[in-house]
Amino acid sequence: MADKKRQAVDSAVQAIISGQAKAQAKAGKVTPLGVKLDPAEIAQLDRAAADLEVSRHSLLQYAIRQFLADWQRGERPEITTRAVRVLHVPKTK
Numbered sequence: 001m002a003d004k005k006r007q008a009v010d011s012a013v014q015a016i017i018s019g020q021a022k023a024q025a026k027a028g029k030v031t032p033l034g035v036k037l038d039p040a041e042i043a044q045l046d047r048a049a050a051d052l053e054v055s056r057h058s059l060l061q062y063a064i065r066q067f068l069a070d071w072q073r074g075e076r077p078e079i080t081t082r083a084v085r086v087l088h089v090p091k092t093k
Contacts, residue, residue, distance in 0.1 A: 009052065009062065010052070012062045012066065035060075045059060
């Protein structure tokens, strides 16, 4: 299973590097988006990008496109909810 995932990642990353993804993106407007990550997440992302020998940007594009493809197939992440109690303190006059 891990080999199949690795092959899928390699294939997608190669598509990005070779410009196939750029050609698809040119069909419509491309808008940059920002995402906030903590330093540990950035370090993990950079290690993965280095392992795959691609840029951080390319790896983020792949990850987002993979998530969207999974979403299109009806795959959803597991979501849990929990009750949160909030104490509202009245303002003093």
